[in-house]
Amino acid sequence: MEKITVSLANQQYQVLIEPGLLKTAGERIAKIWSARKVALISDDNVALLYQADLAAQLTAHGFEVHCYDFPAGEASKSLSQLQRLSEKLVAANFNRDDAVIALGGGVTGDLVGFLAATYMRGISLIQIPTSLLAQVDSSVGGKTAVDLGTTKNIVGAFYEPDLVLIDPETLKTLPPRDLVEGYGEIVKAAAMVGGDFWQLIEQIDTPEAILEHALGLIKYSIQFKTEVVMSDEKESGQRQLLNFGHTIGHAVEALSAGELRHGEAVSIGTVAICQAFENEGKTAPGITQKVKERLAAVGLPTTSPWLASDKVLDLIKHDKKNHNGYLNLVYVKTIGAPAILKAPADQIAAVLQLPR
Known part of the structure; x- marks a missing residue:
């Protein structure tokens, strides 16, 4: 396993890179977070592939898992989708002690990362990128954002995750x-x-x-x-x-x-x-x-x-x-x-x- 540590002024976290890592993601997450309520969020393509298995792993480690998805594509990186997901968290009574996992590509990481940054002024976040673009770039560094019209990433925040899990095996499912x-x-x-x-x-x-x-x-x-x-x-x-x-x-x-x-x-x-x-x-x-x-x-x-x-x-x-x-x-x-x-x-x- 490759381990890369990101050390910043107010936070330190690890990026773990290993083929097959998604199969043990629940165990890795349980070492970082205590049992709590978790929103597992993906686009509707990734949700079909990986959401159920990861949700089962997390449940086995004592987490209360709520699975949400949204339409795949850049158009979902919007304020309206951010509002929809925020309302889902409110309806499920998520509070500051709870957490969000972004499971998917760059759009998911940006959108869900911004959701974590803004919901109750910030709740815990883990990034699990499944696309090559997200695995080599957007999942690390804390940039989260949504688009306004044709202007990309214009509304956002710097918000670092607690952990990044990268499984290159997920690339085999990509078109x-x-x-x-x-x-x-x-x-x-x-x-x-x-x-x-x-x-x-x-x-x-x-x-x-x-x-x-x-x-x-x-x-x-x-x-x-x-x-x-x-x-x-x-x-x-x-x-x-x-x-x-x-x-x-x-x-x-x-x-x-x-x-x-x-x-x-x-x-x-x-x-x-x-x-x-x-x-x-x-x-x-x-x-x-x-x-x-x-x-x-x-x-x-x-x-x-x-x-x-x-x-x-x-x-x-x-x-x-x-x-x-x-x-x-x-x-x-x-x-x-x-x-x-x-x-x-x-x-x-x-x-x-x-x-x-």
Whole structure:
């Protein structure tokens, strides 16, 4: 089993990574929490696969389990769904001593994490991510949020879990597109880390290879994110590195109106930012092609017609990461050497070579 400890100013928790871990999740949770009322929440796809078994495990350890689900998809990451789930907890008389478990992908982790952060001003939370995107990124670091319209993650809170349980075996139940989507975040991280992580990326040429090397890919990704989060929990400095590929990616994702998944948009955004900075001479020659090849090798998109839309610039300028008229653009000088450029929002079009 891989164990990674996240140590923050006011909290410490472990990320456990092991194939088959979901089969003993109840035992692991019982070591962290005393018996209490627990809301086990998943989308309606994941609920069918794993909810009943985990609920039985928890019940065997003395927990009173209430299972809830919601429609799968980004549209459920909303204030209306948050209200619906909150009302379920109120109806079941959940109090501050009770807890919530997010069992599912990134939407589940964000939505249920925000529910835990806001219900009675905060109740205990455990994250059990079942998608690759959630296992390598969103389940760790405490970011929880819902969307408003096309603006992603605009209403949220930093709220850390008490434990993260990652079972790579759950990836085998994912449709190919869902599996590959998460790989966009992995390549983004590997390009910043370099070394052994990038060498592993160079071995991945098919979606099947992602499954074969899942344990290593998850471990390297979480180690990188943990180091960044521990140095900058609330994104005032180095944590902004995690936005590599997201500045353009979020805009393209919004314009696609659901046609692109998050990881696919990050893939497109990562290539676009690399190319822009390579053209400016800030990224070493050939790096964009290297990154593009690794993403394309598993079938991820590396460009999009939405990049040519004049609406991209508007969305980027009004991104929630705009601070007093400036955007911090993350790029890589070369593989393993990330950097941040602070650019005035009114100069973004020129820097990123986007339509004005």
